[in-house]
Each structure stands twice: as structure tokens, then as C-alpha cells.
Amino acid sequence: MSDNQIVDSSFSAIINAPIEKIDLPTWCFSLPEKDYQGCSPAHIAAGFTTAPDGRRMSINVETIGGSLMVQHYVETRGDKDHLILDSESDVFTPTGRTSIHVTWELSVKAIDKERCEFTNRVQSFATAEMLAFLDRQGIPFDIFRMQRQPMSIAHNKGETPLFAASIERAALEND
Template sequence: MTDYEIVDSSFTATINAPIEKIDLPEWCFTLSEKEYQECSPAHVAAGFTTTPDGRRMSINVEVIGGSLMVQHYVETLGHRDHLVLESVSDIFTPTARTTIHVLWEMSVKAIDSERCEFTNHVRSKATDEFKSFLNRQGIPFDVFRAQRQPMSIAHNRGETPLFAESIERAALKNEAVNRSPG
């Protein structure tokens, strides 16, 4: 773990759909707010837009450990089976607003011709702004990290199988659309 890494959490779940039917960027950048909310009780809102230079961005709002987070996930790698998103996320705490850096990586690999393994990997680290935020309050980084990790890990553990189910529904819907006549 690096000096200012907050969490490095990875979980897997099975998707009951062939890998060729899965398109992670398509799923991510068309995910409805309702579908996003169904993937975790901590999920508040979701939408998508583009950065000023035209890159796709997923906006996610969630509450983890009592802190409201607004994540501005910019696509840095977008393949059907591998999606990497990066965000300098706003965190609203009872004492102030600050930021953390989050790297969200999703991938799928075939288990067999009808199933895939989905991996949901989330890493976060302190920004300089966040380090100053903790210093102003006299909170040692290690203490913050020790308190934050269990909440972030539990959140990822809970949302991973629900994301997998959502991706599966999207893949099977795509399959049904592709099979329908006309």
C-alpha cells in the first residue's frame, strides 16, 4: 500500500451471459439512475456527460460512511471487456468539502461460452487537498484510513454482485434485441 492510498478493494461475481454480449462502456454510460440506485442502498443518483475535451464521464452520487460523495468518473480506457474510470471526487463531510482521487476499474473474462467473471476494482488515494483537510483537523492519515477502509470495502463487496446482475441484464437485453426480426 502506498503512503496515501486509502483503499484498494477488488471483488468478483459471475455474469450469466457470453462475453461477446457484454459491453462495459455501453452499460456504464447508459446506466439509468434507477438501475444505479438498485445496485446499492448507498447509491443516490447517476448520470453521464462529457468532459470539455469530449471524453465520456459518468457522474455518480453516493453516501459511504456517512459522507456524501460526488464522483466525476472520466473514461481513461474503454474496451467492451475492460473499463477504467478516474475521478477526483468531491466529499462532503460535516466539517468541510474536500476531494479524493478514485480509480474504478471493471473487467470481464470468459469462464466458459455462457458465463463471465466480473471484477470490480476500486482504488482511492488522498489528494493534496485531502491531506491538508486532515492536517487542519489534526487527524493522522493512518487513523482516517483505518476507519474508512472497512466502509469502502463493504460498499464494494455489496455492489459488485448487483453490478454484475445489471451488466447481465444489459447483455441479455442486447442479445434479445439482436435476435429480434426487423
């Protein structure tokens, strides 16, 4: 774990669809808001747009550990079986607004001809803004990280099987 890494969390679930039918970027950038909300009680809203440089962007709004987060996920890898998104996310806490860097990585690998293993990995890192924000409040980063990890890990663990089910539905829609 790097000095400013807060969480590195990864969970997997089975998708009952052939890998040839999976297209993670298409799923991500066309996910209806209602489906996003159905993947976690903490999910509030989702949409998609483009970054200033033209790359695709997924906008997600959720609460984790009592803090509202607005994530601006820009596609940095967009293979059908491997999607990586990076976000400089806004975090609204009871003591003010700051930012956090989040890398969201989704991947699938074939288990057999009819099933895949989906992996949902989330890494978060304190930005310089966040470190200054914590310092102004007298909160040691190690304490913040220790308190944040269980909430972020629980969130990822809960949403992973529901994301897998949503990806499965999308993959099988064209049958």
C-alpha cells in the same frame, strides 16, 4: 499500497452471459439512474456527460461512511471487457468539503461460452487537498485510512454482485 492510497478493494461475481454480449462502456454510460440506485442503498443518483476534453464521464452520487460523494468518472480505458474510470471526487463530510481521487476499474473474463467473471475494483487516494483537510483537523492520515477502509470495502462488496446482475440484464436485453 502507496503512501496516499486509502483503499484498494476488489470483488468478483458471475455474469450468466457470453463475453461477446458484454459491453462495459455502453453499460456504464447508459445506465439508468434507477438501475444505479438498485445496485446499492448508498447510491443516490447517476448520469453521464463529457469531460472538458470530450472524453465520456459518468457522474455518480453516493454516501460512504456518512460522507456524501460526487464522483466525476472520466473514461481512461474503454474496451468492451475492460473499463477504467478516474475521478477527482468531491467529498462532503460533517466538518467540510474536500476531494479524493478514485479509480474505478471494471473487467470481465470468459469462464466458458455462457458465463463470465466480473471484477469490480475500486482504489482511492488522498489528494493534497484531503491531506491538508485532515491535517487542519489534527487527524493522522493512517487513522483516517484505517477507519475509511472497512466502509469502502463493504460498499464495494455489496455493489459488485448487483452491478454484475445489471450488466447481465443489459447483455441479454437484445436476445
